[in-house]
Amino acid sequence: MRKADPVALNTTPTVSVVIPCYNYAHYLPIAVESVSTQEGVEVDVIIIDDCSTDDSLKVAEELAGRYPHVRVVHNEKNLGLIGTANKGLAMVTGTYALLISADDALAPGALSRAAALMEAHPDVGLTYGPVVYSTGPDLPTDLPAPASHWVIWEGTAWAERIFRNGANQIYSPEAVVRTSTMREVGDYDPAVPFTSDLQMWLRFAAQTNIGFVAGTTQAYYRVHGSNMSMTQGGMVGDRRELSELRHRMAAFETASREFPRGARYLSAARRAVAKYTLMLARIARDAPADPDFVDELVAFAAELDPAARRRAAWAASRTRRVLAQTLARTGVRRIVVAPRVRQTDRSKAANEDTGVY
Numbered sequence: 193m194r195k196a197d198p199v200a201l202n203t204t205p206t207v208s209v210v211i212p213c214y215n216y217a218h219y220l221p222i223a224v225e226s227v228s229t230q231e232g233v234e235v236d237v238i239i240i241d242d243c244s245t246d247d248s249l250k251v252a253e254e255l256a257g258r259y260p261h262v263r264v265v266h267n268e269k270n271l272g273l274i275g276t277a278n279k280g281l282a283m284v285t286g287t288y289a290l291l292i293s294a295d296d297a298l299a300p301g302a303l304s305r306a307a308a309l310m311e312a313h314p315d316v317g318l319t320y321g322p323v324v325y326s327t328g329p330d331l332p333t334d335l336p337a338p339a340s341h342w343v344i345w346e347g348t349a350w351a352e353r354i355f356r357n358g359a360n361q362i363y364s365p366e367a368v369v370r371t372s373t374m375r376e377v378g379d380y381d382p383a384v385p386f387t388s389d390l391q392m393w394l395r396f397a398a399q400t401n402i403g404f405v406a407g408t409t410q411a412y413y414r415v416h417g418s419n420m421s422m423t424q425g426g427m428v429g430d431r432r433e434l435s436e437l438r439h440r441m442a443a444f445e446t447a448s449r450e451f452p453r454g455a456r457y458l459s460a461a462r463r464a465v466a467k468y469t470l471m472l473a474r475i476a477r478d479a480p481a482d483p484d485f486v487d488e489l490v491a492f493a494a495e496l497d498p499a500a501r502r503r504a505a506w507a508a509s510r511t512r513r514v515l516a517q518t519l520a521r522t523g524v525r526r527i528v529v530a531p532r533v534r535q536t537d538r539s540k541a542a543n544e545d546t547g548v549y
Contacts, residue, residue: 193349196342198405201308206234207368208284209292212276213239216294217247219414221255222331226297226412227290228259232304237262239294240280243270248294274388278379289371292411296365299324299336299409306368306410309342309403316344317373317400318393320366321410331412340407348451351397355444355457358464360390365411367393373400386436387443394447433472434488441465441496466497 209227213220220239227237239252239262249266256262265283267276277291288307292298306319321339324332354361367389377395380388396402444461448454473489476482493500 193346194344196313196344198305198339198342199308199312201232201304201311203307203311204232204234205288205307205311206236206286207288207290207303207307208236208238208286208371209290210277210280210284211237211239211292211294212242212273212280213244213248213252213294214242214270214273214276215244215246215248217244217251219295220248220251223292223294223297224255224259224262226299227292227303228262229300230298230303231301233307234286235261235303236284236286238265238280238283239263240265240267240276242267242272242276272382272385274380274382274385281374281379284371284374287371288368289374290365290368292365295414297331297412298365299411301336301408302366302410303368305339305405305408306403309405310368310370313342313344313401313403315401316403317347317370318396319368319403319405320362321405321408323363323366323411323413324409325413325415327415332409336409337407339405343404343406345397345402345404347397347399347401350402351394351447351451352453352457352460354390354394354397355448355461356464358440358444358461358468360387360393360440362389362393363411363413364389365413369396370400381446384439384443384446386439390440391443391447394443395450398447398450431485431488434469434485434492437465437469437492462496466493466500469493469496470500 207230211220211223211227216223224237224239227235237259239255241249241252241264243266249264252264256264265280267279271279281289281291288303288310290298290303302321305321309319310316326332373396376399377392381391382388384391393402441462444458444465448458448461451457469489470493473486473493476486476489490501
């Protein structure tokens, strides 16, 4: 990892933006406006309506009439999120490309900040940055601060950290990619529908360096319970958390084949996901929750990491619960844990540890 000072964009590259849309008529205008008003770059916007049953197609056509750089494609049959995304990305012509859901939005200046980094660093094929999460109807209106610095990761080193953390750190609306690299990497994998983005970022890291725009906001990601990535990826119901973890591991397993030390990376991911699964099991057991679900979580953790079963037995024990309550009541927990939390917060704020906060 190396840090670099941002430099101004002195070209006007074209960024192709693909917006898959399924029954998001009420969100689509905000997404399109956030893209169409980007300064410093030429935008080429492709809205793909995936046989919506609401007014999405009508709204998309109205937006195309308002913005000359917007074009609309209507699928003859429903292709789902992955099929629609791949269809749209095959149509891009810009130097850079972005896939953004119709319920998300770009922050002002996001594309020029990302393009400036990649124009200055031709070895970078994927650039992303901080995201603001929103659960309400309105998005922030404040202008983001200028980027404080850039972080450039060697791709394999970036991927190794992602495997070790056992979690995705990019959520698509902030990910701008170099189109030429995207053509080499290939399509999103329909075999991992919910975590195809995680797999895609790792496949990029196997071929190129990764850039991070720090100290600003690059995109707004809505969380509303009916996100296309969840509903079209089968991520609904009481077992959603466990289903997501299984999808996540499938992405790690397939992506690990792209790296010479992939088996080692995969082992690290299995341990990390097992640890997280046990945390969910502890929460569920203390809830109280469906005991069968708790057992399923523990079994999955043990499947990933045999040592996890011993940790699970301790985590679920009465002794552990009494100890946790005692530490909290006496203040020992605060003395022990608080310094670690503060150090983590400082690392996140300074963006000096991982370059991903």
